[in-house]
Amino acid sequence: MIDLTQRAAALRQALNYHGYLYHVLDAPQISDAEYDALLNELRRLEADHPELQTPDSPTQRVGGWVAERFVKVRHPQPMLSLSNAFNAGDLRAWRDRTLRLLPPEVGQTLTYVVEPKIDGLTVVLHYDNGRFVLGATRGDGLEGEDITANLRTVRGLPLTVPLTGDRPAPARLVVRGEAYVNVADFQRFNQLSAAQEARTYANPRNFAAGSLRQLDSAISAQRPLRVWAYQVVALEGAPALATQWDALTYLRDLGFPVIPLGEHVRLFDDFDQVVDYVAAWEEQRQALPYETDGLVIKINQLALYEELGFVGKEPRWATAYKYPAREVITRVLDIQVNVGRTGSINPFAVLEPVAVGGVIVRNATLHNADYIAELDLRIGDRVAIKRAGEVIPQVLRSLPELRDGAERVWTMPEKCPVCGEPIQRTAGEVAYYCVNSACPAQLVRGIEHFVSRGAMDIEGFGIRQAELFVQLGFITDLAGIYYLHERKAELLALEGFGEKKVANLLSAIEASKERPLGRLLNALGIRGVGAVGAETIASHFGRIEALLTATVDDLSQIGGVGPVLAGSVVDWFSHAPNRRTIERLRAAGVRLAAEAPAAVGPQPLAGLTFVITGTLEGVSREEAKILIEGAGGKVTDAISKKTSYLLLGANPGSKAAKAASLGVPTIGMDELRRLLSA
Template identity: 35%
Template sequence: MDLKKILDDSKYFLSKSELEINENELKKLQYLIQTHSGLYYNKDKIIISDTEYDDLLRKLKYLENKFGLEVKVSNNVGSNLKESSFEKVKHSRPMISLDNTYNEEDLNDFNDRVIKNIILSNIWEEEKSVKYTIEFKFDGLGVELIYKGGNLIQALTRGNGIEGEDVTQNVMQIDNIPKVIDYLDDLEVRGEVIMPISIFEKLNKKSKEEGGKIFSNPRNAASGSIRLLDNTVTKQRKLKFFAYDLANFEEFIKKENINNYYNVIKKLESLGFDISAYFKKCNGINEIIKSIHDFGNTKKQIDFEIDGLVIKVNDISLWKNIGTTQHHPRYAIAYKFPAEILTTKVIGVEHSIGRTGTITPIALLEPIFIGGVTISRATLHNYDEVEKLDIRIGDSVFIKRAGEVIPKIISVIKNVRNSQEIKIKVPEYCPSCDSKVIKDNNKVRYYCDNKCCFEKNVGKLTFAVGKQGFNIDGFGEKQVRLFLKKGIISTLDSIFLIKNKKDEILNLEGFQDKSVNNLVEAVEKSKKVKLSVLITSLGIAGVGKKVSKSLSLLLKDVIKGKQDISELTIDDFELIDDIGSEIAFNVISYFEDIYNKKIVERLVELLEIEYPEQKKANLVFSGKKFCITGSFDNYKRDDLIEIIEKNGGEFVGSISKKLDFLLAGDKAGSKLKKANDLGVFVLSIDDFLLKIDF
């Protein structure tokens, strides 16, 4: 099987709308669906993402109906099981899939169909609100657990939906699956085996270090783990099982006298099965839609992958009348989240130079629309990462972008390589200034050491004028790049003499009197600055906003020129919280350099620097650590941090047991929940203001 051709053909159909695909191409699309279905359910050579598979399947369903095909490939529920060491066993009831939806319109259509089928069955005389349940759609491996006399005797994978593989011995290694239950009749529990994200990341990290197999996602890792011949390794993978269905549903509800789905699942929970932590009842489709809108960042707070939410009619007595198709039940549907993982191709690599001179490989990609934006670039982080993932120019890759997260290549589809791919090498010379590239001892970093490197200075000065530094309004990378190129600025101190360059700037295309005056005014305004902001803006490796505040008192006389840096030792730095020997070395090296010392001297002359005073020991928040979450009507976050620090406190960005207070405003997120769980004291803005003395 030529998997590269399969992938190329799939990309062709993914790029076309249903209306652009003709009847002559239908057989090829059917073949692709059958092929991908086999790869998906057999879990050995997946070459497209779930979203792309769903898109192809949706197009096939439409076209099979349009052209009136009697035998519909789209109705198949799985693939033929591959040859393996596990025995094949037929399910007592087929494990069929759920139909998918991606938007409110489809959800409303689903609701209309449910109501129509109920009315046609003469159960309702008029339209009413349907009562639904909503829960996680787990992204794992479907498994059926078979109990007799209260004992777990067999476990089967979903397989092709008709028969699955007997993986009993491996499933026995999953700690949260009850091996004995307080229910003596036959019971066949269905659910999903997943691998926690934290375990998945550790597994892949270890595999990278040892040159082993890299899994593209937790679902594939869970599937591979459940099929291992050595079940002691399965146990080490710390898999989890979540229940959401029964094969012998009718027998169970009759015996237990239960008439709704919600109570069935709650009964399973009482028997010792883990179920979806997000599980609730909704009255009508509008409540379902509101729940989806309110779902927010819940996905980011759980340690396993979900790819959507499952909506089911709660009243089980209606299920038979609503009906099923060969492929899916009509009383349930899966609302799928927007695509986070898709496939694309690496068409080149760019070697980017950062503000510290670090050279970072950037993958140039065939443009792909994902997470609401078109992506054509993705960082490869460093050259060790490139080697571990074995990414090459010409490779097809899985790329992930969740929410606002930076796009990331998560794995290479090596099965489709054709020997034409080109290995990515570390550049011998800096792509910007042609200086010799240096390898940092004991680190993965390669860097350019040339102080006059153009791209390095662009990065350094862009950082200095940005939000982390002087925060000069209207001064960004575009202006820095242009002004450096034209010789209007050269070093950090030269930015504060830009008022002398007004005529030169006005001669540049796109600059008018008003914009230049605004820029000059913003630069002049930024001259009044705290010492910590100046230290941050120098761009010393490892020295950000928080570290700069910690260093301000120690470096105060060095900046003023009253003390030479040689009078300080690494021990002096290490007495300060959060400062280690590496940062100390970087700071000392920076101020020992004559070139840097001259820049700092000129900055001291040009700026109005606010120097810190020694903190009083008896301030209200002395020695206390604060974190902030939510929004506040009359205060910006930076204003609150300043108040905390003026009163002796310390701001930290994350929640831990060491935290003393969480200042919580409106729309407080996951930090509030974590703080409550850890017993951290939570302050409202009113309580906070009562404690301080202005």
């Protein structure tokens, strides 16, 4: 007869372990259906036998416990804040102060752990005999708020440790971590909320904090919360830990989510290397899926922490290196619009100049008229701005409490600011458009896109050349690029256009005539058609002539092409000026058909599966994908144990760490070329 208690325990252990593989390592070993079958079995057991339900059961992650208020809990030791360093001099001053408190022979043996400073909400996690029993906020550092019920809903947080039976559970364990939300998850949540006219959040940190401080834990369960563990606060019933690196390794082995060691968390025995790493990391952090505001530098030897002590509320054994602020306050001097390459009228804020992340910002995107209305943004308002993705300045919110009455409400202009023609808004769309296809602003930006790397890739041709050639009347439509050779004498007469420059430009234009049809369709700037959609459409129709007569129904039959995109394509090819452009491209010798399928030859990559990440040397990811698939290989988006190789470029994301954890070999373009020639 089945022992129900043992069966329930086995189900809990299996579900917790497979949840860790899925939510923390992103390396599932069973299918969703198999996981759901185990979870449903446990639910049935607990429903029939309530005495079998435990606080660490995966069935309890759905939330539903409602608090009247949060109870205060005292931390086992103070949750200290950190001193700040803003430059190399500050870092060395911190190190020198530390060395003065230690014997010289000890100071010479110091090692340092450098960790990303996650921009989230500090949480303190308590485990008794391996079971999660209490979770609290940092609060004032001495006392926090009990948010245990909400933390149970965080999928990556282990409710019991260790997740496997290869080591005993500590009698008592208190862990400090950071609850956060990935940037992509945050943006997706805000988009859905805006569509449903629900509340949106200003940034991932506020979103994470608000999600964990819900009185109804069922709301927390619906939020894409994650957590990183980074400090052992208390440990009983287990061997003592000697270093911070040991502590992180121990937490990882128990099943806690830990920032990848050796990749984003680094160990140094030379402080000069720490300073160099901190300086170089500011650019690297842009590739992380979560937000950080700096790095934390810690002395690695835990035995020195008590000896060094703290000053005020700041430990002497660690400091935080802060990068320039990402979010600042400034004033909106005006709201203006520009014209995109598809004719979209795009509002932007003219700002009182302000430094953001080391760059002076004078303008910031406002997306569209609806966004301005949602912000209740007015000319003259004080606003919070940031550099989205560290690149594009963006207005986050207005500060109406700072208004003095002189602010003015903005309205969308009735005419295009470039050509003066009326603008219109299509039903169901948020954007306004200039309806004049000959609008010079559209043409300049259309050319800029046409010649760009992901489109026809014409080297030496950029926005400045586009502006100049349109202004001089050398180019009046996209096809005009391929008739510039007829104006060679006029090109040579232009300032800065010597023989070599003109020859290189015309040569690059000529070479671009042989780009694949998918690249050309992308280059045409059809609204909604990007690189992937263009390639899909080109593969389906084969020749551009077929698109001239294609209907919405014809296009909607293609996987991934919906009625809106299909309508956009049909509309573009229905306009006489665009059809004339196609005919001029044909007359100039531009390829308008897909290549005929090559005869099947050697397939050196047959049976191999690849994942591509980072910036590849000499080729785009799409080009690498074509190379692999042309040699019989398969390219997927997600890494698993079945992945044969990770094709690794510069500035990779989290896939590199996952490949390492799964033992998937990584290769570069040189190794791929060797495989192709095998």
